[in-house]
Amino acid sequence: MTTSTKASASLMTMLALLSALGPFAIDMYLPAFPQMMADLNTSAASIQLTLTTFMLGMAVGQLVIGPLSDQFGRRKPLLIGALVCLAASVLCAVAPNIETLIGMRFLQGFAGAAGVVLARAIVSDSARGVHAAKQFGILMAVGGIAPVLSPLAGGGVIGFAGWRGVFWALAVLNLLMVIGSIIIVKESLPREHRSKGGVKELFASTGRVLGNRRYLGFTFAFAFAMAAMFGYISASPFVYQNILGLNPTAFSLLFALNALGITVTSIVGVRLVGTLGPLRMTYIGVSGLVVFSAGLLAVVTAGNTPLFPTLVLLFLAISSLGFIFGNAAALATDQVKKYAGTGSAMMGALQFTLAAIASPLVGLAGEESAVPMAIVMLVAGIISLLSLLALTRGGPALPAAGQAERHLETAAR
Known part of the structure; x- marks a missing residue:
């Protein structure tokens, strides 16, 4: 290109x-x-x-x-x-x-x-x-x-x-x-790679995308990880200020720090993916989300919601998402190359749907409890991990780093 x-x-x-x-x-x-x-x-x-x-x-x-x-x-x-x-x-x-x-x-x-x-x-x-x-x-x-x-x-x-x-x-x-x-x-x-057939073909291509088991596995991993992030975003003002007793300035700085954590892990992931591969990077990210969210749930249910452990575990859980998003998105779209637009659309729509569901769930126990947030993050992480384990096995491997580069060079010419 x-x-x-x-x-x-x-x-x-x-x-x-x-x-x-x-x-x-x-x-x-x-x-x-x-x-x-x-x-x-x-x-x-x-x-x-x-x-x-x-x-x-x-x-x-x-x-x-x-x-x-x-x-x-x-x-x-x-x-x-x-x-x-x-x-x-x-x-x-x-x-x-x-x-x-x-x-x-x-x-x-x-x-x-x-x-x-x-x-x-x-x-x-x-x-x-x-x-x-x-x-x-x-x-x-x-x-x-x-x-x-x-x-x-x-x-x-x-x-x-x-x-x-x-x-x-x-x-x-x-x-x-x-x-x-x-x-x-x-x-x-290119025109020769486009699907044809009008509205009927639109529905047919959607059916082919949704019928791809590995695509669904990677898409669920991506979307439920995104749900964990939106659960955190929705609850964070109350957790940081009402529960942990921080002022608005401290909240803004910590929110920015966690966003920086995702950015850094995304950049690190870009550096490491050539060595480890996108599938392994996705597993690392999802495993980190599950482990750190479980630790967060244990801390906030033990009583008193201690400041330092809560901040550290939140940072680690949110930062792990940087290893998931780019790699899971690449793995998902790679399964439906012929219908990349449809595949991207389904991924985005599911992302927004789960975000809309997760956001109100974190407030079920009111403004003085971080437990619902931790539960939402943990459950989303577990579903993300189970989706990888149950739906993505047995498919063809992605190209190795050298093969991917040669593929891109050929496409450019």
């Missing part, structure tokens, strides 16, 4: 930015919720619905755009999605009432899903095995940084331009993505 290291770096930068759109669109405007309630004269529940509809749009958009890209190629849906997302961001910025904002947030999520689902599909089209795992690792490293940077960036924009300024900033970001996609992103799925 690319012919030089420089072009490859440019492409990966562009794909990483496309993948980061979701976290920026979710987290940047969170500090402005009270301001939005007053400005739009509405309730907190209605403002929160703007977040829910965006997430729903992201899930539905991936299910629609991914399979369509298997028929029509990656570049055209990517450009259309980026342009529609740009328009939706502008309409969010000028929304006169909460009803318009809710509708435009759904459209923004639906169109923005193109960047998320097609970034993974483009990587799957262009690389295999170890090389694909490295590229997915880079995407996930950026994904670990984005949730930390976006609230900070959002706070700065809100202080200067109010909540509407956030959506203008997202519109500018979308415009840059449109320009970058036009200049940098080339078509990665």
Whole structure:
């Protein structure tokens, strides 16, 4: 797909930015919720619905755009999605009432899903095995940084331009993505490799993807690990502040530290995957998630929730996710190369569905208990491990590092 290291770096930068759109669109405007309630004269529940509809749009958009890209190629849906997302961001910025904002947030999520689902599909089209795992690792490293940077960036924009300024900033970001996609992103799925047959073939390709046992195993491992992360994200403000007694500044720093942990392990994983292979790296990450989550559950159920052990175990459990995401995503998409768009869509939709389920579960015992969070993380880790053990055995091995490099060089020519 690319012919030089420089072009490859440019492409990966562009794909990483496309993948980061979701976290920026979710987290940047969170500090402005009270301001939005007053400005739009509405309730907190209605403002929160703007977040829910965006997430729903992201899930539905991936299910629609991914399979369509298997028929029509990656570049055209990517450009259309980026342009529609740009328009939706502008309409969010000028929304006169909460009803318009809710509708435009759904459209923004639906169109923005193109960047998320097609970034993974483009990587799957262009690389295999170890090389694909490295590229997915880079995407996930950026994904670990984005949730930390976006609230900070959002706070700065809100202080200067109010909540509407956030959506203008997202519109500018979308415009840059449109320009970058036009200049940098080339078509990665040749016509002869595209599926044919219209709507009937869309359903048939979805059935073939869902019927691939190894794909399901790696996808479940990825998605349940993501559920563990979202359970932690949802509970962390209460665990750090209400239970451990830390102030908001300390919470922000510790949250950033854990996000940095995922980023570091993602980068380390990129370095090690050529030696250990993506399957072994995934097992290391999932095993770490299970062990450290079990330790966390033991600590928080023993009474008093001690500060230092809780912080250390949380850091280790969350950091282990960096070994899972990129490698599991590469292994999953490698099973359905012919239907990479559909495979990426199913993975993304399941990710958002499980995140939506995990987030409220961590609050079942109220704001003064970390036990539900630890249970959610442990159960998600165990299901992730069982999925690997039960569903991924007996398939062909991925190419070794040298074979993967030769495959990429051949594709580039």
